[in-house]
Amino acid sequence: MKFGGTSVADAQCIRRVVDILEQHHKAGNEVAVVVSAQRGVTDQLIEIAGKLPTAKDDSAIAPLIRALSTRHMTTLEGAAPDQVAEVGADIEERLISLQNILFAVYNLRELTPRSKDYIISFGERLLAPIVAAALRERGIPSTVMDGCEAGILTTPQHGESTSLPESDERIQRRVGPLLKKEIPVIMGFMGCTRDGILTTLGRSGSDYSASIIGAGIDADEIWIWTDVDGIMTCDPRVINDARVMPSLSYLEVMELSYFGAKVMHPRSIEPAMRKNILVRVKNTFNPTHPGTTIVRNGQRDNRVVKALTYIDKVAAININGAQMIGRPGVAKAIFTILADHEVNVMMISQGSSEANISLIVDESHLSAAVTALSDLMKQGVVREVSHNHDVCAVAVVGAGMAGAPGTGGRIFTALGAAEINVMMISQGSSEANISFVVHQDDGPRAVRVLHDEFHLSEASDE
Numbered sequence: 001m002k003f004g005g006t007s008v009a010d011a012q013c014i015r016r017v018v019d020i021l022e023q024h025h026k027a028g029n030e031v032a033v034v035v036s037a038q039r040g041v042t043d044q045l046i047e048i049a050g051k052l053p054t055a056k057d058d059s060a061i062a063p064l065i066r067a068l069s070t071r072h073m074t075t076l077e078g079a080a081p082d083q084v085a086e087v088g089a090d091i092e093e094r095l096i097s098l099q100n101i102l103f104a105v106y107n108l109r110e111l112t113p114r115s116k117d118y119i120i121s122f123g124e125r126l127l128a129p130i131v132a133a134a135l136r137e138r139g140i141p142s143t144v145m146d147g148c149e150a151g152i153l154t155t156p157q158h159g160e161s162t163s164l165p166e167s168d169e170r171i172q173r174r175v176g177p178l179l180k181k182e183i184p185v186i187m188g189f190m191g192c193t194r195d196g197i198l199t200t201l202g203r204s205g206s207d208y209s210a211s212i213i214g215a216g217i218d219a220d221e222i223w224i225w226t227d228v229d230g231i232m233t234c235d236p237r238v239i240n241d242a243r244v245m246p247s248l249s250y251l252e253v254m255e256l257s258y259f260g261a262k263v264m265h266p267r268s269i270e271p272a273m274r275k276n277i278l279v280r281v282k283n284t285f286n287p288t289h290p291g292t293t294i295v296r297n298g299q300r301d302n303r304v305v306k307a308l309t310y311i312d313k314v315a316a317i318n319i320n321g322a323q324m325i326g327r328p329g330v331a332k333a334i335f336t337i338l339a340d341h342e343v344n345v346m347m348i349s350q351g352s353s354e355a356n357i358s359l360i361v362d363e364s365h366l367s368a369a370v371t372a373l374s375d376l377m378k379q380g381v382v383r384e385v386s387h388n389h390d391v392c393a394v395a396v397v398g399a400g401m402a403g404a405p406g407t408g409g410r411i412f413t414a415l416g417a418a419e420i421n422v423m424m425i426s427q428g429s430s431e432a433n434i435s436f437v438v439h440q441d442d443g444p445r446a447v448r449v450l451h452d453e454f455h456l457s458e459a460s461d462e
């Protein structure tokens with residue numbers, strides 16, 4: 001069971017988490033817990049880490065340490081009042097380590113990817129001991145492990161590492177034996193390389209941690225506890241009548257999270273899928289709601305389109321050059337150089353004249369992509385590269401679209417009727433997703449139009 005940032009935001013929330021865990025423990029289940037940082041803490045850590053190398057002085061460090069101390073000590077006092085002395089000392093010790101590394105970054109005027117990962121893992125480091133203490137306070141034995149101790153071994157890409165196959169056996173060996181005796185609390189969001197260097201798994205990474213741990217211990221189910229009733233037809237902050245979907249397939253959730261549904265980390269389905277483990281998304285604040293069940297073949301219903309996502313933090317890159325026509329290997333050169341610069345390409349479209357290739361990348365990868373492609377311009381492989389920030393990508397997802405003719409027609413007819421200009425279209429080979437790009441200003445409206453067109457706010461047997 002994984003509990004997200006809002007689910008552990010204060011002492012009252014943690015008591016609710018412990019209620020849930022106690023209930024499942026008493027029912028005879030073996031449970032491992034993954035926790036993320038308290039809501040907002042990771043953002044605070046990322047912000048200060050980014051500022052320190054160029055800060056005029058180190059005056060931002062003390063107030064942050066004080067704020068984190070107050071917040072976590074208040075949470076501890078409310079969630080595990082009998083262990084304030086002992087667990088409080090542990091938290092203060094962790095805060096001293098954090099403070100030391102922050103001063104080091106300021107003094108060196110340098111933030112390496114490795115030190116950044118270490119800093120941003122502190123949200124989880126500070127919170128996990130409190131949850132374990134709160135469980136002990138209810139008479140449930142519990143100890144804390146960081147992601148590395150729990151056995152998560154990763155690639156060395158700081159900030160975006162991926163679990164390695166060896167993790168399974170290590171997790172089984174390290175976490176497995178504890179389950180009969182206690183509820184171990186594992187810090188989400190982090191693992192380590194084969195050399196023992198700490199890595200983080202990307203934003204929202206504790207969802208991924210939970211799935212890696214679940215696969216490692218061969219769990220029967222992986223439960224993601226969050227602050228909404230389940231995965232919805234669209235981000236509820238964009239569409240106010242978005243509806244919770246009772247059942248989805250692994251593929252559908254992968255498409256949704258990959259195309260920006262912030263409800264889950266994009267990789268979090270992979271480990272579960274590999275072991276065919278059922279994943280449930282549930283609401284910590286409404287635990288009797290059944291939530292969303294995710295399995296290999298989601299419930300078949302008569303809906304072809306199930307959900308929509310919308311990402312505005314993307315950029316479009318257009319690559320032009322007549323040299324591309326009929327010349328094999330140009331696409332290879334483009335994608336190889338982008339991969340070498342660690343640019344993740346979200347969408348591709350190539351016109352039939354072959355003279356133009358358009359790509360969609362995450363905004364944060366744009367400058368690396370432009371640098372990479374200007375190298376190709378110098379080599380004469382492509383002639384012209386331009387980019388555009390004012391775009392957003394919308395993905396229409398549903399496994400039922402595969403082989404169902406007419407869905408594309410319905411999507412683009414509805415958008416046309418609403419006078420929304422579509423700049424680029426792409427359909428994945430899985431056919432579970434059709435995505436397109438529109439001007440940034442049209443994004444929310446495009447989503448609204450399609451949510452209505454496919455009656456997504458109505459119950460599923462429309």
Ligand code: ADP
Nearest residue numbers: 004005006226227228231232234235261262263
């Ligand atoms: P946690 O801290 O539990 O990991 P997150 O904030 O990362 O929670 O993810 C849950 C939030 O994701 C919800 O509160 C909701 O606002 C947002 N969200 C975006 N898209 C969706 C969607 N399709 N379904 C449900 N929630 C979504």
Ligand code: ASP
Nearest residue numbers: 036037042203204205206
């Ligand atoms: N605390 C991390 C983040 O904010 C991981 C997570 O919440 O899942 O990204």
Ligand code: MG
Nearest residue numbers: 004204263264
């Ligand atoms: Mg999350």
